[in-house]
């Protein structure tokens with residue numbers, strides 16, 4: 169088949185790789201001059217299989233409500249008049265029941281475990297270098313009820329082979345000595361020894377080069393404006409290059425992996441995938457002597473720290489309320505302050521590069537993978553806070569589904585009826 173993959177983020181490039189390996193002719197289209205220049209550019213770097221869970225949970229509505237009145241909260245909900253935001257919010261609230269939380273956790277866990285195995289085998293096969301380290305992730309807690317909830321989630325994850333070892337504060341400091349001077353009242357942790365870190369941007373660019381070698385064609389600096397439909401079936405995409413010259417790219421099948429922008433492309437043709445951006449920030453600085461070796465997650469403030477070679481990546485913040493990627497100084501300052509409370513000797517923030525990106529989120533955090541309700545259009549999008557973790561498994565699943573095979577894992581792939 170002749171397949172057009174829209175989007176050269178980590179999801180689009182992994183899709184292109186697996187589809188090419190399945191024998192298809194693949195063309196990738198992206199508006200940027202290179203791969204992984206938007207949300208996949210500077211994320212938290214964690215392959216966090218142990219964090220395979222949705223943000224929608226029975227506790228989420230109370231957390232959201234609290235942040236309405238806290239200007240300086242790491243999680244921020246800014247209500248707008250946009251009807252899409254309200255529709256997405258009401259769908260999010262429906263995902264917050266205990267039953268749906270458990271179901272979404274299981275779906276994400278199945279995909280995350282398969283994705284981790286795919287990533288490891290791809291890394292070996294192609295000798296990919298992307299500042300990866302199999303250092304494990306230590307989840308840190310300062311509140312008893314949060315730790316209890318995370319331990320309950322660990323029980324759901326255990327049947328998938330996902331290890332999370334309970335640790336006392338002393339054991340946490342032994343696993344990561346950089347925590348010794350922490351000013352936060354640590355009460356305990358959960359250590360996931362099998363989790364990894366790596367630079368998603370470097371990985372995606374390396375895999376994009378491997379795609380070129382394997383015969384995938386790329387159209388960079390090319391914007392996908394609309395789908396080309398004939399008798400209800402998608403048969404290509406109307407595009408525009410950097411000079412504004414318009415054209416049409418034909419294909420037997422089109423894969424939509426435009427991250428947060430997926431919705432804009434398809435909704436002009438009818439489908440309304442439940443996707444909404446949740447903005448986050450990161451800082452990348454030289455890893456000094458006080459930088460941790462193990463990747464850390466501050467569960468209550470949703471902040472992660474990952475050492476990527478000789479750099480340290482700090483990422484976090486969750487803001488629901490718009491499509492801009494403006495880096496706001498007060499949010500960067502808050503991120504720095506929260507990180508310094510954990511690691512006072514972390515290094516020189518003056519040299520930090522600040523970045524912000526939009527997580528393409530579905531209400532239940534479960535990505536949309538499979539056929540859309542437009543014939544010829546497939547989704548691999550909506551990976552929210554876990555796109556790097558889930559990328560290789562999602563791409564493998566997409567290529568199986570496009571070959572007409574059933575999913576090999578227990579995951580609610582799309583059926584072409586709803587979205």
Ligand SMILES: Cc1cc2nc3c(=O)[nH]c(=O)nc-3n(C[C@H](O)[C@H](O)[C@H](O)COP(=O)(O)OP(=O)(O)OC[C@H]3O[C@@H](n4cnc5c(N)ncnc54)[C@H](O)[C@@H]3O)c2cc1C
Pocket residue numbers: 174175176177178179180197198199200203204205206207208209210211212213214215216390391392393425426427428429430433447448449450472483484524525526527528549550551552553554555556557558
């Ligand atoms: C602060 C932060 C921290 C994170 N930390 C982690 C983490 O530690 N671990 C983890 O697993 N995940 C993490 N994530 C999530 C992860 O980064 C995303 O889920 C993932 O990058 C999404 O990839 P994508 O390919 O879907 O989107 P993108 O990378 O945004 O790719 C979409 C592509 O589509 C292109 N595009 C858009 N519109 C058009 C158009 N009309 N025409 C042509 N091209 C277009 C864009 O240029 C872009 O290249 C984090 C996200 C953020 C924001």
